[in-house]
Amino acid sequence: MIKITDLIVALTYNLKMLKAIVAKRLHIEDSRIEHLSILKRTVNAGNKQDIHFNMTVVVRVSGDENEVISRNKHKDISKEIEQIYTLPKNKKLKERPVVIGCGPAGMFAALILAQAGARPILLERGLDVDSRKRKVSNFWRTGILDTQTNVQFGEGGAGAFSDGKLKIGQKNSRKMKVLNEFVQAGAPPEIVYLSKPHIGTDRLNETVKRLREHVISLGGEVRFNATVTEVLIQDGQVTGVRFDEKGQKSEVSTDNVVLAIGHSARDTFKSLLDSGVYMEQKPFALGVRIEHPQAMIDKIQYGGFAGHPQLGAADYKMVVHLPNGRGVYTFCMCPGGTVVAATSEENRLTTNGMSVFARDGRNANTALLVTIGKNDLDNDDPLAGCAFQRRIETAAFEAGGGGYKAPVQRLEDFLQKRKTTAFGDVLPTYLPGTEFAELDSFLPDFITDSLRQAILEMDLWMPGFAYPDALLTGAETRSSSPVRITRGDSLEAIGIKGLYPCGEGAGYAGGIISAAVDGLLCAEQILR
Ligand SMILES: Cc1cc2nc3c(=O)[nH]c(=O)nc-3n(C[C@H](O)[C@H](O)[C@H](O)COP(=O)(O)OP(=O)(O)OC[C@H]3O[C@@H](n4cnc5c(N)ncnc54)[C@H](O)[C@@H]3O)c2cc1C
Known part of the structure; x- marks a missing residue:
């Protein structure tokens, strides 16, 4: 495949026009272009008289692609190196890992753990996204707040009622993995190439539901209305978590916990601090x-x-x-x-x-x-x-x-x-x-x-x-976390083996994509 950057394309473009522009740039016949996909599309509004798109595309052309690249010898034309995400191998964990929080960080940590066969248990204090939607619209209509299920808490996390805008920056294999999983779960396909994509709260909710179904289909467990009240730690090693589930006290034993609680879990911050988890102001x-x-x-x-x-x-x-x-x-x-x-x-x-x-x-x-x-x-x-x-x-x-x-x-x-x-x-x-x-x-x-x-x-x-x-x-007031749950090189909390502070609440992400990518990183570390 050949990558071409910095193409200037009219707002009214269609595929045929795009192929013609690319063929001209590569000095080949249009008919040699077998496949074309857009990697990035940015609106260039620098000159208000001439607003257009700047695009990066990849094409497969018939014949020798290396010959086309070397004949054109231009910095905007290069061999496309695909960003492939490789799933870590399950190193046979002794116990099922527990993920706390079903926002983007927790959801993607659980997805990777599930895809690697580790059968994670995901605990979420709020309700599933459909029940949550009802609770939130009731709050907006009547002012009656549910402190466990609201705009911050519940399936999908803080981003469920959002614009769903995705801050991508420089693409890499992890970001591509997240975007592709979103698309497979029903997000608009163009999020993969737009420079400033957004999913919208309406479509995000459906996407979240399908991601959950995917985790469950791979042997994972997702439990709503399950508020973690304590992470159990013995001799510097996580041994389990204690939680309130639908009003009942429960406990699960585990040696790996992804702590993806978001920036609004102030009660959980306090309980973690009380049990000796190191935190600092941010x-x-x-x-x-x-x-x-x-x-x-x-x-x-x-x-x-x-x-x-x-x-x-x-x-x-x-x-x-x-x-x-x-x-x-x-x-x-x-x-x-x-x-x-x-x-x-x-x-x-x-x-x-x-x-x-x-x-x-x-x-x-x-x-x-x-x-x-x-x-x-x-x-x-x-x-x-x-x-x-x-x-x-x-x-x-x-x-x-x-x-x-x-x-x-x-x-x-x-x-x-x-x-x-x-x-x-x-x-x-x-x-x-x-x-x-x-x-x-x-x-x-x-x-x-x-x-x-x-x-x-x-x-x-x-x-x-x-x-x-x-x-x-x-x-x-809640644009980002005011605390950091500091972690070391292994991504574990300082001095606590098996505890992985993750995402926005831990102070290691800001936004849906970076939180999801941090979820991937923590899951990979557990599986390493
Ligand atoms: C209204 C709104 C709009 C936003 N718009 C955008 C946007 O357009 N684009 C963007 O990139 N970002 C947006 N953000 C920010 C984005 O949502 C967050 O950066 C992202 O959700 C952080 O992900 P996270 O998984 O780290 O934490 P969260 O999404 O906050 O998820 C944490 C989860 O943990 C659960 N939890 C907390 N404590 C416990 C406990 N003790 N036991 C069990 N579960 C617990 C919570 O219920 C929550 O579901 C928006 C945020 C809000 C509130």
């Missing part, structure tokens, strides 16, 4: 969600091409470094999405964002986050970051007037430090409701001051960003 970030009309973002990003069916809803990403030493950045942008109530704890409020696959909602939203470091925390307690998050979540809950209504403020009012009295042309998408409140009433000054400075600077990068009617909803 920098994190905190702020608000901002909503603009999606049509406005499309116009800013795509100019006259806004609304082009091949482009879909536009996204954006910005980072600014302020003179006060803080970083402020946009995070988890959800084109055509909604702002969601994402708490797992009573009387505390945290926001996040999600989109369906079509990304066809009226608003664009993104988190706008300010970096938080050790000096912002009260003390050296490894869980001081959780305490900081909790304090702001409680204050945001109160500012919203209770019932999980979120405090909101128009951007212009926020900049001018006055309370909002009426919405402009951006209406909130957050449920179960909103209340006008000043962000300064529940966020520390250093956060609101940094946000004000950053919004004005971002408006220079993306004119129109400081749109007066844009809506700010708070507080966004």
Whole structure:
């Protein structure tokens, strides 16, 4: 196969046109191209008068491919080396491994262990994804929260109610394994080649279900409503886990545990710390969600091409470094999405964002986050970051007037430090409701001051960003884990054999793909 990078392709392309472009680049007849697949497709919107795709493709051509490559002698044309993931061999584990948490990290760890024949037992505190969907929509409708099954907890983990955007970066065999497993489980096939793919919450839920069925079909066990309360450790070696399953206390013995509990399992962090598991503080970030009309973002990003069916809803990403030493950045942008109530704890409020696959909602939203470091925390307690998050979540809950209504403020009012009295042309998408409140009433000054400075600077990068009617909803507190469960070279927790802290909660991933890849790494280590 031959790989060709940096192809410039019109938005209106079809396969025939693409073959013609490739044939021209390779100086061969179109008819010699037997197979063509897209490895990567990026929207190039640098020049708003000429928006096009940049593509990397691989082709199989008839005749001698090496001759075609050497005759063309160009850095953009090379032999394609396939990224093949090799499943580790099961080294005959003494006991079945246990995976705690059914988010992307736990699910992919369980999948690899199951594919290697190790018959893992996966314990998840929340419910299966269908029951979870019902619980979450009830919460958004009525404000009645289930602390075990919610936007953070339950099958699919924190990403189940998300945009399902996949941060891929440089591809490797593990990332390809994850993408291919997603596609086999029903995710859109183009996630394999788009530069910024997304699955959408609607399709992600179905995908998660099929991955679970796959694990079970290979001899794995998946138990919902099973909250691990203690990891049993004897002489520096894991010996089992204790858990509450549907109200009953249970125990399972094992010498390998993948701890993939996500960033919101504060009770489990505490219990692990109490049983001597080493943890440390980790920098994190905190702020608000901002909503603009999606049509406005499309116009800013795509100019006259806004609304082009091949482009879909536009996204954006910005980072600014302020003179006060803080970083402020946009995070988890959800084109055509909604702002969601994402708490797992009573009387505390945290926001996040999600989109369906079509990304066809009226608003664009993104988190706008300010970096938080050790000096912002009260003390050296490894869980001081959780305490900081909790304090702001409680204050945001109160500012919203209770019932999980979120405090909101128009951007212009926020900049001018006055309370909002009426919405402009951006209406909130957050449920179960909103209340006008000043962000300064529940966020520390250093956060609101940094946000004000950053919004004005971002408006220079993306004119129109400081749109007066844009809506700010708070507080966004759970963008990443405030702790790290430190592991050594073997990926085991410091001083504890058989305990593999994994994914976002352990501080080793940020996002669906990196969490899933970390799941692969931990499973491979157990099987090594
Ligand atoms: C609303 C929302 C939108 C997001 N959007 C995106 C996005 O578009 N793209 C992206 O890449 N990332 C997104 N993220 C982040 C992404 O979801 C996380 O990075 C990812 O899910 C982390 O995976 P994980 O497996 O490490 O942890 P999690 O997904 O958090 O999974 C941890 C699991 O462990 C379970 N658990 C916790 N404690 C216990 C216990 N004691 N016993 C048993 N089970 C337990 C939890 O119930 C949970 O299911 C979003 C997050 C949220 C909340």
